[in-house]
Amino acid sequence: MFRKRTESTKHLRTDTHQKLLEYSRKLVANAEKGDYDAWIEDGIEFQDTDEIASNIKKAVHMMKAQNEDVEMRLRMLNQAMNVGLWESEIVAGDPLDNNNIITFSNEFRQMLGFHNAKDYPDSFASWAKSIYPDDRPQLVQEIMQHVNDTRATTAYNVISRMITKSGETRWFRCLGQVIRNQAGVPVKLLGIMFDIHEEKSKSDELEALVTRYDLVNRALVEAPWDMTVVAGDVVNPNNEFWWSPQFRKELGFKDEQDFPNVFSSWSGRLHPEDHDRTINEFARHMNDYSGRTPYDLDYRLQRKDGEYRWYHAGGETIRDQDGVPLRVAGTIRDVTHEKNKEQIVEAMNLKTKQLSESIGEMVRGINSITDQAQDLVTAQELSADAAIQVKSSADDTKNITVFIREIASQTNLLGLNAAIEAARAGELGLGFGVVAGEVRKLADHSSEATVNIEDSMQKMKTLIDQILEHIGNMSTLTQNQAALTQQVNASMDEINTMSQDLVNYSRNL
Structure with a gap:
């Protein structure tokens, strides 16, 4: 029992x-x-x-x-962090062996648009096929370096693109850590995958905007700057300034050490004649809480090499609801050439005005020369008339001389006849009375002839005086004409100089 x-x-x-x-x-x-x-x-x-x-x-x-x-x-935790997990049993120490036993979490599959192991098998091929071809070499290189580095204590960290079930390419951050046995041989690889597509896209957009902003700033002639206003106090020493690289480069500086982000870096380089005006304009703009006072002016700044150049400055201010300034930003643009052009235009206008006045003087001089030339012609005509009258008077004088010569001849004949008759008649010659009468007539004729000669000579003297006077007038007119000619020449020289100045100014425009 x-x-x-x-x-x-x-x-x-x-x-x-x-x-x-x-x-x-x-x-x-x-x-x-x-x-x-x-x-x-x-x-x-x-x-x-x-x-x-x-x-x-x-x-x-x-x-x-x-x-x-x-x-x-x-x-x-995976759902909250949007994390996909995977692990791989490493065969013969090779993390990329196709025979490795790999396992993916459901979150890993879902992040790639798959549902289960049938849809996305636990195999190395599934993972390899999901990696974007252009990013595969870098990812493989990072994994191999991490596995082969026996001293590695931190996970590898790579940003890579993965291809989803729908064919969409998305960005992921892949982290992994190798587990080794006592001999140091890798036996398992654990991995985590984060979906960072939105963050990466925004980061790329931001980087593109930054790059675009930098390129635009390089292309633009304006150099930007920015200031944050503390408690609405525009002169607060704690106000944060930012001078752009373009701003520094415009003034010949390189970096913040060369041109610090402080107010005095700019204000200390203002031209002495523009300093107070510029500072006051900036203060008026900032302190006008209505925002109606613009900040738009020209001033001179000293470059690093000591040269002063003209700049046009403009800016806008962000204010709170009470109009208190919070932040102001602006730009400067080199307008030295434009300023020089304005000065050249002013100089050209002045030179043109002087040229016009010189031309007017030249025209008046030419008109005066023309008038005096006409007076000279008139004087010459009067002189010619006087000379003709003198010739006529000389002809009259010649006729009188001939007449007197005839009288003298007759007087001689009569004297001879009287002498003959006197010799023949003696004291009783009656012919002396007749001779005496003839001699008396001749004497009268001679007296009249003498008067005529004196009158003719007086007329000739008068005409000669007129000729001298006309000649004197002609000399004066000639001298005036020479002086006017010199003035015209001087005006022409001045016009030539002005014309050359205008040509030089035009070359500088």
Whole structure:
């Protein structure tokens, strides 16, 4: 009886042992599959008296609950962080071996647009096919360097593009950490993937904007600057200034050390004649809470090499609801050439005015020369008339001389006849009376002739005086004409000089 009971007990223990063995084998198989829901099977019954079986069953229940709790937390964490996990069992130390056993989390698949392992198998090929071709070399290089570096203590960190199920290309940040055995051989690679597509796109857009802004600033002639106003106090020493690289370059400086971000870097280089006016204009703009006073003016700044150049400055201010300035930004533009052009235009206008006046003087001089030339012609005509009259008077004088010569001849003949008659008649000659009468007549004629000669000579003298006077007038007119000619020549020289100045100014425009 006792023997039968012993054999029965022994048989029961053997049967329980067998069931425990089968159960343990199933636990291992299910654990290898990751199927934790099959840890407890209702079909397996153990003897209530077997404490070992009861404890195992209770422990399995507890482990299942703990595993579910861990999975739930991990799933919530993955969803909250938008993280996809994967791990790879490394074969023969090669993390990129196609035979490596790789496992992807559901979040990993969902981030790429897949749903389950059937849709996206746990294989190396699935992962390799998802990597954007242009980014694959860099990602592979980073993984290999990390695995081959036995001293690596931090995860590799790479930004790469992945291809989703729909064919869309998205940006991800890939982090990974290798696990090694006691011999230092890599046995497992754990990876995390973050979707950073939106952040990367915004970052790229921002970088593109920054690049565009930099290129635009390089292309523009304006040099920007910016100032943050503390508590609405435009003279607060704590106001933060920013002078752009273009601003510094415009003045011949290189960097912040060369041209610090302070107010005095700019104000200290203002031209002494423009300093107070410029500062006052800036203060008027900033302190006008209505915002109606513009900031728009020209002033001179000294470059690093000491040269003063003209700049046009403009700016706008951001104000709070009460009009208190919060931030002001502006630009400067080199207008030295424009200023020089304005000065050249003013000089040209002045030269043109002087040229016009010189031309007027020249015209008046020419008109005066013309008038005097006409007077000279008139004087010459009068002189010619006077000379003709003198000739006529000389002819009259010649006739009188001939007449007197005839009288003298007749007087001689009469004297000769009187002498002959006197000799012939003696004292009784009666012809002397007749001769005396003739001589008396001749004397009268001679007297009249003499008067005529004196009158003719007086006329000739008068005419000669007129000729002298006309000649004197002609000399004066000639001298005036010479002086006017010199003035015209001087005006022409001045016009020539002005014309050359205008040509030089035109070349500088």
